[in-house]
Amino acid sequence: MSRIHTTDIEVGYGDKTIVKQLSLSIPDHKITTIIGPNGCGKSTLLKAMTRILSPSAGAVHLDGADIAKCNTKEIARKMAILPQTPEGAGGLTVGELVSYGRFPYQSGFGRLSKHDHEVIDWALDVTGTLAYKDRSVDALSGGQRQRVWIAMALAQETDLIFLDEPTTYLDLAHQLEVLELLETLNREQGRTIVMVLHDLNQAARFADHIVAMKDGEVLATGSAEEVICPLVLRQVFHIDAIIGRDPRTEKPMCLTYHLIKDESKEAPPAQQTAATLLANAR
Template identity: 55%
Template sequence: MDAVLTGKGISVAYQQNIIIPSMDVEIPRGCVTSVIGPNGCGKSTLLKALSRMLPVRSGQVLLDGGMIARMPAAEVAKQMAILPQGPQAPGGLTVAELVAYGRYPHQKGFGRLRKEDYEAIDRALEMTHMEEFAERDIDALSGGQRQRAWIAMALAQDTQVILLDEPTTYLDMAHQLEVLKLLEKLNKTRGKTIALVIHDLNLAARFSDRMIAMREGKVLHEGTPEEIMTPTVLEEVFSLKACISKDPWTGRPTCVTYEIS
């Protein structure tokens, strides 16, 4: 497996509180990888460590084979975009202005937008179907539209790797599908490597090529949805007895019902 992002023996802590004691993990190139696990198991911490938002206490994070800790911030931003959980935009910002922030790593001189920047912004708005909202304030958008605007910013950044922390949280079912179908399209048509933290196991299984199952700061299992979405694995990860069936529409495994074990 060709990994574009690798954690080797990484340990991560907030002050003296160790969240991830030691972990080896790989994000395969050109795939959609979901990170699942109970609340507080370290999923978001893992994404922050892989993106250099949070320093590792020990171990190494490699981005395309290079040590990310030694890379200039602008170089990292040209290769990888991250959307944290519940991002907040400054008041009064329009969609187009937000998306333009994605061009920051590519700007030179006095930071003025160039022709290629405007072209990248237009492409990002088009791919996310946000052209008609370009001049609308972020605060005036629906939840799904707002998430698409943030994804458009990441697309304008023009990176091969996109990390997303719970991009479907607080969205209704239709908007969850809207966001995940967009990410799926970016992966299939543009070859983007996507890793996301997600709580809905059925959506994770439906849209992912690979799944990483965590508990208490450790990777317990990783593999295809068929390998992860089993009663044995879900009981070990979530302490749940789960009934797993095959989705008649997608053919992917789906959790029909569950109970605390």
């Protein structure tokens, strides 16, 4: 089952097409991670799936409806998006910024209800930012600010949460806190999480489903075992990787790698699943 999927979408900026005739289904109640080299279209795909960008062709469907034709508040009650570089918090306190996550549920004069305040405090608490509630967002460090933006997305109380590189600016401990929080939301509340990550080992550790992109196309999809493997990583990143096992999680783990300089030794062409790639390699 998939509440959200794309059908042959093309997305770009001006005359340049970034995402090319891409069809993709996001598994419900799972954590999906999108990986790929810089400029391959990961963020562009995320923006198209959340209606920040409009496809020039194809469509994105949510619960069977084309999101381009849906009411804005209706979409905002179903999905939350944390962009790669969120902006627009100048002059706001942390509490005020996180309260914006309650906008889809407000009407009339937009006063916050008791439930709204409870959700805001919960979002601040689980992201470790409750102590900053009355502080200016401008006064926070990059890592603190990132967690506040995540709190705002959580305050939206949606079943679908999209995050573009949510661990940016965070040290290792706070990266783990954020990813474990998202994992808890998925496991305990059944929320569907879709995020772009650069760290392959984090992707393997936390994702149920991985999408590997290259040059605006989906090269491979599947479990961590299917995607975080030498053949797929060779094709996607031009690296020769040695894959082991995380001793704690038993998930695949990239132990070391080096660049491939001989382009003639690339893996098979794109638009194949990881399982097909592996089968062809045997």
